[in-house]
Amino acid sequence: MSDSWGLCKGCKWWQIxxxxxxxxxxxxxxxxxxxxxxxxxxxxxxxxxxxxxGKPARAEGSSEKPPEAAPQR
Known part of the structure; x- marks a missing residue:
């Protein structure tokens, strides 16, 4: 397993x-x-x-199907 593996809830690339x-x-x-x-x-x-x-990014529309938010990082 990679040393860089981790859960989304602790990742800066997860946007909610x-x-x-x-x-x-x-x-x-x-x-x-x-x-x-x-x-x-x-x-x-x-x-x-x-x-x-890192802390997750945040933007309106991130949980839509499909996501409608623009990436914030």
Missing amino acids: EPDASVTDQTAGFCIDEKLQPFQLRITGNGGCNRFAA
Whole structure:
């Protein structure tokens, strides 16, 4: 397993609604540059090897299907 693997809820590339709580079930949008074309909507307990520790970004429309928010980082 990669040292850079981690959960979305602790990743700076996870973007959620402005008023959303950071929980396992909160739906958000992965804004990692290489994954943006896929408009990946994922919950906080998802994870991958593109993890970068930090607080999630926030923008209105991040939890829509598909996400409607522009990446904020």
